[in-house]
Amino acid sequence: MENLFTDEYFMKKALQEAEVAFEKGEIPVGAVIVVADKIIARSHNLTEMLNDVTAHAEMQSITAAANFLGGKYLKDCTLYVTLEPCQMCAGALYWSQISKIVYGANDEHRGFTKMGTQLHPKTVVVSGVMANEAADLMKRFFKERRK
């Protein structure tokens, strides 16, 4: 039987979170954290609403997943996030020792790849999953903002 729980399946959930951020006037980035095909955390960027630069989608999901698991290490978890994590979020993911990070669109300016942020050596990274959908949402957001 075909596996329903593909990277695309979970990235769609992260994109739904990004859409919620969009509707709130937040830069549209969404994230979910998955363990054994189960979503244990979902979040979207809330930096404007909370007046807090640390309220990125990834940070909230890391905290929520650790609360759910009752431990601070996310060793058997996968993070799905619509945009490439920044230095701060990659730094938090480093501490969490997360197993896998799947992201959508690249962030050419502020992404951890460009910035040279180190992930945990055990963390596997997959990029470009539904990247066009994530990038289109960002473009639509900034286009509407300029109006």
Place this chain on the structure above:
Amino acid sequence: MENLFTDEYFMKKALQEAEVAFEKGEIPVGAVIVVADKIIARSHNLTEMLNDVTAHAEMQSITAAANFLGGKYLKDCTLYVTLEPCQMCAGALYWSQISKIVYGANDEHRGFTKMGTQLHPKTVVVSGVMANEAADLMKRFFKERRK
């Protein structure tokens, strides 16, 4: 008249926070954020108590200071922290556009200098303020832990 509000004055306040962390069994790191010689945020590492890798002293103080100021940018603020910030905290400080960072002891392994994390171009950094006191507290903590 002599200025009482020196970097050492505020670093002592951060060290007091680090002592509180120590008593709670947390890696002893403390921080305060100051604007116009007034402390608007104080915090200490709570990663063990909160089961959360994001609960570093700096992260909590950034959130608290932004709440106090009613805005997410910390442009006229100085962070005093007993240990050199990590990638995550330096990444958060980057987003906050904080004016000045004063830290005590170097973190040769996980500090942002070694890791190559970028701060905001407008941020001034001062290191080594009461570094021996901060380092001694860390050494004492790990020595007691090994017992």
